[in-house]
Amino acid sequence: MAWLVLVVLTAAVAAAAGIALTWPSGPRSAQDPTEAGAVEFVTARVVTSGWQTCEGTVEDVAPDGTVPTEVRCLRVTAEVGQDGDEARTVDVYATAGLGPGDVPAGTRVVLERYPAADGQAEVWAWGDFARGVPLAAFAAVFALLTVAVAGVRGLRALLGLVLAFGVLGGYLLPAVVAGEDALVVALCASTAIVVTVLYLAHGVSSRTTTALVGTLAGLVLVTGLGVAGAALAHLQPVTSEDTFQLSRLLGDDGVDVLRAVYLCGVVLAGLGVLNDVTITQASAVWELRAADPRAGVRQLFTRGMRIGRDHIASTVYTIAFAYAGASLPVLLLLEVYSQPLARTLTSGAFAEEIVRTLAGAIGLVLAIPLTTAIAAVVASGTAHADVAAGRGHAH
Structure with missing residues (x-):
């Protein structure tokens, strides 16, 4: 549908303009050059x-x-x-x-x-x-298995991953260090990444465009929730030795920059989750349409949400256990110290992760029905032959 294309083009143009305006012109001067390099x-x-x-x-x-x-x-x-x-x-x-x-x-x-x-x-x-050497070997095994199992689409996904890290390393990190607004930089970089990666990995079609619109909408939700959560919880960005050192190196406004850097991390974390669920939901609706050409918008949405509810449950568990696994040493240390659970969960470092996790989870929960609804509308107006062939071009 034309409005989907308009939304994607508007987001892509805005991201390109934002990248051009915030492109780092030079490195930020560190507070103590001897410590920096x-x-x-x-x-x-x-x-x-x-x-x-x-x-x-x-x-x-x-x-x-x-x-x-x-x-x-x-x-x-x-x-x-x-x-x-x-x-x-x-x-x-x-x-x-x-x-x-x-x-x-x-x-x-x-x-x-x-x-x-x-x-x-x-x-x-x-x-x-x-x-x-060992890390390169693991990466090579991952790449070979991805191509062997997913074929050409897996290869395109790997190319998209390389491009994504190229955007992070070539634009996002230098721009933040150079003093550009980290939240603006994160939104521009995330939009550029998701537009490029989705079309590269899944091809140009109404199905991919639907997933892309759902991802962009979820990204906006995650950003707003992250900003609100950080403000309401009075999060302080300097909660570890690494953030303290970074604050010193960034200069007098280091603390303000770290607040924006935290929100930047919220956006990037949300992008990884949203990209997965939206493309899965869009594909599920298209497959339901191919299996039952007579299904209308309401039927496609209802059936798609049955899949979406399972996806929500499994992804929420994934987010929670991924954080628990990454922070296990800290959790064990707190257990040794016998800190009260409420005091532990409301401490600065844990509060940051809770806000980050909940912002991504809420954005995910809301993005699934939104993507499913858009996919149901678009798929129901797509010719059955195109749906069955996987092209998904709307009339």
């Missing part, structure tokens, strides 16, 4: 690792409250070579919790190098494990 990350190969006695620090508090004078630490000798120089070895102390068995000879690790400055020698420190 003086460190250099170097890949190295472990030669040896073993226990060594080190001096105790205030972080090594014993159960009785005393600070031990000596503690056991893991010393790692690693071979590095940079900028064409000959390989050389450096000694670093691994992070707490690791033992020699965790860092055997030959392990690839990432070390932090702090260049010499003000008469001080360069300093090397433990960074992390080099995980590029």
Whole structure:
């Protein structure tokens, strides 16, 4: 239908204009440049690792409250070579919790190098494990399985995923760091992503356009709910060490920027959920129409909502358990501290996630009947031959 195309074109043009107006012209100046980028990350190969006695620090508090004078630490000798120089070895102390068995000879690790400055020698420190190869292998397996199972459509979906992350890395993150309004940037980026990805993965048709309109409507709902929830719950964005550090690096207006960054995260989280349910509902209605060409709008909507209710129930569980799994260490820590449940759930960090989760869940619940209704209207006015062929072009 023409009005669906008009809605999508309007959203796409608005997103393109917003991206052009908020495109980052230059990097934001950090509050402390030495903290922002003086460190250099170097890949190295472990030669040896073993226990060594080190001096105790205030972080090594014993159960009785005393600070031990000596503690056991893991010393790692690693071979590095940079900028064409000959390989050389450096000694670093691994992070707490690791033992020699965790860092055997030959392990690839990432070390932090702090260049010499003000008469001080360069300093090397433990960074992390080099995980590029195993992660790339997992990604390759995922891509191959997706193409093997879903065929050409799976390949198009993977291309859409690459484009989506290209938008995030090439536009959204630099724009937010450069000081552009994070909420506006998130809406523009999300609209550009969903328009591109849906049409690329599912093809240009009335069915895809219906799902796209439902996704955009849900995105508006999620944004409004996120803004309202953050205001009503008096959410403070600086709730962890990472957000505190980011606030410092962003400068005097860092806290205000973090509030917008939080809402940006709400929008992106909602996009991932909405994209799934809307295309599924639209496809379900089209299949119902193909199975029963005589079904009218009311019948298609009623039958589609039977599927939609199951989808709502399963997706709400998915959202809840995804958050519980990601935050399990924090939940266990709070259990050890025996904090009251009400106090725990209303604390800053949990309140942020609750608002984010509920905003996405409410947007999802409302987007499903909206998408189903639009799909029922459009599918009922589509020729049966086109519906059966999957093209879904309206008269």
